[in-house]
Structures are given as structure tokens and as C-alpha cells.
Amino acid sequence: MHTRLTSVKAEMASSEHNPKPESGIRVFVRKRRLRKPQVITENIVKVEPQIITENIVKVEPQDQKFGSLPDIEEFAYKKPSISLPLRKSKPISNNNDKTEFKPPSDWVKILEGIREMRSLEDAPVDSMGCEKAGNSLPPKERRFAVLVSSLLSSQTKDNVTHGAIQRLLDNNLLNPETIDTADESAIQKLIYPVGFYTRKASNMKKIAKISLLNYHGDIPNTLEGLLSLPGIGPKMAHLVMNVAWNNVQGICVDTHVHRICNRLGWVPKTKTPEETREALQMWLPKEEWVPINPLLVGFGQTICTPLRPSCGLCSVNGLCPSAFQEATPKKKSRLKTELSES
């Protein structure tokens, strides 16, 4: 037994020094090397069968030099030559396309009816609106007066704005030169009780300075220029462009115009005056863009009021989709706010 074991050990030692081609160890090492590319091939097949055919050619064992590993470049992903179908994009509706907006039915009849009701011109806007400011002044000074009046008018009733403009005029404080040098507290006292009078006094001084430095004491003659002034928003800028420069670039939509257009169904349930302006401009003829403001503001001040519109007295109640409708509590509180500002 001992002799047999010694013989086997001697055989093994001999084979390590003189390996034979048929040795089991050698075959095992070669097989492992040859299998490597096959494993990768299987993985690729699951992803892109068409591409693999090309790649496999390069990694076929018979093309490999015996004992050498394939170059990494040969496994690089190759872009398929076939083109994949592109995903279709959804059509986008163009809100600027005027053809999508049809004028509301009966709008001409309604407008005529409101004009009829407004023929007495007894609303505050008819005598105290911003466009009346500085009526007797020379053109340049009048433009500045209209701008200041527009600035003061936000969140303020027409009669309050009118009173403030009158006091400024009486104290020679309705032109950029005197406003620039005046004490801010003095301006505050004169314009009180307009809404946010402290901030508005500060903006008046800033506007006066800009007017002197950039416009030779005049006001900007572009919408962009007006909008760049402190405290001037789109509603005021359009009004000033219309009244001061006779340049109609848009409808001046305040809370009255916004509310009444929604009640009449002239716009698709808009949330802000700016949305109403855009919707209204889609269909209202341009010759109506200027008169529509004082017409509806006066109508809103006298008949179609924010809280309890006088639908019984309204001659267009047969055409109005909101006639005799009670406002919801939520709407009522919003309209109360409007009421305090109009």
C-alpha cells in the first residue's frame, strides 16, 4: 500500500514538471477562457438580437487567438441601423388664434342697451374719471396729470381720487418739477385718503424723478415705458396710452369691466382683469376698446353693482345669463371688497 502511494505521488510530481497536452488542468483553463465571450453574447441577445449578430462575429472563439482575450472595443454597443418610430406630439391649441373665439351672441344688442341706460351720464366716472384729470392744462402737463391720477386711482373710488388730484393741482403739485422738490409727507397729506397713500406718495416722487431725467419732464409714450414706472400696472398703462397719447394698444380693464364681462358671459370665466382683457380683445372690435371702459365702469357704479346688481332696472336682463342670480356667500365677500374699491 505504501509503495502504491509513493508511486502515485511520484507520478503527480513528474506531470507538474512535464505537463502533457491531455492534462485535465490545461483543458479546464482553456475552456474558461473560451466561455467568456459566450456569456456576454447571451446577455446581449436579450436586448438587441439584430445587433448581436454583428458583434458575435468578432468574438467567435475560432477567431480568437488561442489564449488571448478579446479587445474591449469589440463589445462596444453599436447603434442599430434601423430607425425607431418617433413619438407623436400632442397638438397644442393656440390661444392667440382669433378664429377660435366667436363673439358672444347678442353682444351688439347688449351694448346698445347699456349705452341707452348710460345716456344720462350720471355715474361718478363721467365727471371724475382719470381721463378727466388736468382737462384744462396744456398737453404735456395734462399727460402727467393723467398718469398721476391713474396711479392714485388703484383701490380707490373715483370721487376720492378726484379730490386728491384737485388738492395737488391747487397746491401746484401736479407737475414733475414741484413733486421732485416737495416734501414726501406734504404729498401724503394732500392725497389722503386714497388707498395706500404713503406708498403712492413715494411712487409719485420716483416717477417725477424718472420723468425729469429720462423724458424731459414728460411721460413715456410706450406701453413698456409706462409699465416700467413704479406703481403702474397694465390697466393704468393702457388707460394712459389711450388718454394721454391717443394710442390704443389694449382695453383698460378694471374690476367693473372684469366683473360685468363675466356676468354677461362675454369672457370664459376669467379670474383676473388681465385675463379678461386678453379674452375681450379676442373678439371686441377695436373701435370699442376705448369707450368700453367708461361705459362699463359707469354701468357698474350705477346698475350692475358688485354686491346687489339692480337686475330689475336693467334693460338687458332678458339677454344676461346672470340676471337675478343670487351671489354665493364666497362671491359676496369678494364683491364686498370690490365695492369698497369702486
Ligand code: SF4
Ligand atoms: S341683468 Fe343684472 S347682472 Fe345682468 S347685466 Fe343687468 S344688472 Fe348686471
